[in-house]
Amino acid sequence: EDQVTQSPEALRLQEGESSSLNCSYTVSGLRGLFWYRQDPGKGPEFLFTLYSAGEEKEKERLKATLTKKESFLHITAPKPEDSATYLCAVLFNYGQNFVFGPGTRLSVLP
Amino acid sequence: GAGVSQSPSNKVTEKGKDVELRCDPISGHTALYWYRQRLGQGLEFLIYFQGNSAPDKSGLPSDRFSAERTGESVSTLTIQRTQQEDSAVYLCASSLAGAGADTQYFGPGTRLTVL
Numbered sequence: 001e002d003q004v005t006q007s008p009e010a011l012r013l014q015e016g017e018s019s020s021l022n023c024s025y026t027v028s029g030l031r032g033l034f035w036y037r038q039d040p041g042k043g044p045e046f047l048f049t050l051y052s053a054g055e056e057k058e059k060e061r062l063k064a065t066l067t068k069k070e071s072f073l074h075i076t077a078p079k080p081e082d083s084a085t086y087l088c089a090v091l092f093n094y095g096q097n098f099v100f101g102p103g104t105r106l107s108v109l110p
Numbered sequence: 111g112a113g114v115s116q117s118p119s120n121k122v123t124e125k126g127k128d129v130e131l132r133c134d135p136i137s138g139h140t141a142l143y144w145y146r147q148r149l150g151q152g153l154e155f156l157i158y159f160q161g162n163s164a165p166d167k168s169g170l171p172s173d174r175f176s177a178e179r180t181g182e183s184v185s186t187l188t189i190q191r192t193q194q195e196d197s198a199v200y201l202c203a204s205s206l207a208g209a210g211a212d213t214q215y216f217g218p219g220t221r222l223t224v225l
Contacts, residue, residue, distance in 0.1 A: 004152075034213070034214075036216075041218075041219075042218055042219075043114070043201050043203075043216030043217050043218050043219050044153070044201075044203075044216045045216070046213050046214070046215065049213060087152065087153070089153070097155050097158065097166065097168070097169065098143070098153075098155065098214065099155070100145075100152040100153040100154075100155075101152055102151055102152040103152055
């Protein structure tokens with residue numbers, strides 16, 4: 001069974017302390033990998049889509065990268081407003097279902 | 111509306127009662143997804159609609175769960191004889207194209223509590 005895992009489960013950073021979140025998936029043919037941000041009590045908000053190994057996308061303090069087995073979400077000089085749960089989701093070559101990871105809860109302290 | 115809307119935002123019900131959750135997708139979006147998110151967990155796929163094709167119901171956890179969609183508009187998720195383990199946030203998402211790596215836009219969710 002194809003699975004998506006994320007690490008760490010939770011991460012606490014000081015404001016300005018850069019770090020990376022990981023999303024790993026078992027190989028069964030990747031069609032796309034998606035990153036979302038979810039604030040408490042809200043639905044996920046789309047951040048990035050990555051389609052092939054080596055691809056990178058950037059948005060403000062966030063940069064997403066993709067390899068054949070995993071994706072990283074790099075957060076540079078985070079601010080408290082970056083605190084949220086970050087979810088990744090994978091769309092595999094078969095079917096049309098997105099498989100979501102459990103998420104990483106990020107807290108950025110001022 | 112500008113985004114996906116869901117109603118009600120919160121629903122408290124008693125065990126054994128039926129509930130109906132509603133999703134209004136973004137206008138023009140042909141694909142619609144329902145997910146369940148238990149407290150502190152990731153999203154669990156329930157059902158997927160694409161245009162007038164037969165829905166993909168492979169994620170529905172039991173026959174107490176059903177969903178309908180009228181054309182490319184509103185969808186309702188019905189849970190019959192609710193159980194306490196049905197307590198979760200139910201999220202709806204829509205996208206322009208289903209069969210492909212397209213972006214899903216999520217609604218705010220309906221928080222269901224079964225007492």
